[in-house]
Amino acid sequence: MKGTLFRYVVRTYLQFAVGILAAVLSIFLVVDFVDRARQYTGEGWLWNVVLLYANKALVATQQLGPVALLLAAGTSVSSLRKRGEVTAMRSLTFGPNALYLPVALCVGLACVGLIAFDEWVVVKASQRVEEITTQRFNRWGDWGVYHTPKQWFRKGDQIFYLRRGNAQEGFENVAILTVTPEFRLARRVDADTMRSVEGTRWMLGGVVERSFTKNGQSQVRQMAEAEYDLGVTPHTFRLRPGRPEQMRIPVLREQIRVRSEVGRDTRQFSLVLHNRFAHPMASLPAAMLAVGLALRPGRKGHMTVAIVEGLLISVMMWGLMVVTRTLALSERMAPAVAAWFPVALLSVAAALLWLRGEGRLGGGGA
Template structure:
């Protein structure tokens, strides 16, 4: 393939991608500000709003990035076609790959960049957005749903209720229930304090121990302190509060394992982990689909049609993402399937159009 032509197509795509991303990002931020302007007040609110929206811009860039890549692909190819440059390429025996390959390279680099951008920039920016909203404008939203510490844990045949504290410093006012395989309560320990000793052994202070028999009888004894093997190490309780979207990949993996060990839900964390890669990478087949749509025979309208087609594909994929997420969080679909399903469908659609463009599937005209 001619290097000059490759660079020309790539440059055309990059110009459209940057312009479209800037446009949709501006519209998003302006609409968001107008919708929430009544909430911004107090001393220094102008500076705080500037900080807030600087961080929101970083978060929105990652969210809108795949859609911008899709729209830019259709718009750039349509622009070339409208100017007669696609026909000129065909007359010089250049096939559809003369357009697919430059766009594919640009989009692939952008998708990988979005993954790194999300991991190293967006995670921190999202935390900053929440901090400013809470501390400067007293907008709490669903903060408590993610940041209140977890108190109930299950490990093996032990159920722990830890009201406060940490594994390193010790827990205060704890209750530990021991159940049988039939889920019958066999023992209950209440203690004022619970401290790690070694391995799975813990020292309990101010202990009230209740034992229960199958016949329904119980025994109670009080101890100043005692050691018990509770089948859990301090690492068992390494549950971090916070939104999974605001955690980096190593932390997400750690939390999925840790939460699974103590009987907490891992669906949202697993979905977020897979989406960290699946969502940005969906921009690649989406852009290839847009190129295929822009090159289909007999297409009219060019740039306007390209934008409309891109918006239809984007809305369809967003709807599918929302449905798949809902099914995953309600445990009706595995998180890995929910995360990768939209990208997979885009790959299928883009492949079909490419095969048609190459004349390998059905008939293709000039």
């Protein structure tokens, strides 16, 4: 009997989850197309739009998946309650956990699936969306912010200005500034070329070295070629252009480490890394909160109420994520705390509602 009931609740929940996801995804894509339709022009625009929205559908599935899981939790339980099946379960001595557990299992597995889906599918789909938008429809937006090659680096007391090139093939037209603890310029080395020799040693060509003393005097040396130990390896300069949301987890970790070494901001990258897990996982406590609301005493089991409650929880989730993201990027909150705070808050709310439903905080069961 327990197994039959468990499978029945799982089947009911999955039906609602798939249906709601399809509905919200369709609405999102249609609205997005209508809003941007005038931008889609040029030769072969129809096929390009098809490719664009095929990839947008993948990205939107990951973004809207937690909302669909949340809405499905409340509506599926409300549907069971409206048909009198929750009352029937009580008469057979099944408590609220007969609904909580199957829904939690489904949502938990879906969360893991969304994390893997984001890592292996959405990252590439997001890159493809940006590529089609910029190259085929000439809509660049903030493309340059993320894709312009990085030229300034800092490591310890040295500041590097690398105008052209890369860590593998070498750099051209470089300037290396050495500063004192008081941030006074102690030495400047300009070079036409800069190539790695071994470890932290680099060969510079067309060198002009200027040394500055405290009393304002300077000395200049010119050399056709000179080898310097700059205290950095080629790996230090491996900053990848692109949006952090379009990078896989190993790349994000590497970029956080490399950017920390050269004194560049890592907050956005750390936030994206934690959100790769936190954003899908937020749907689990949110869904449990929706189930608790659907089972609360005296509530009418109407679908409209469940949808409204689910939307309110979604708005609360979105609001918390926006606020914590802003606090993290403005250095008022650690990225890890910002990513997981909404999950923790929803978990506390869901736990309190479950305890109240069990009669442990006052109030009766559903």
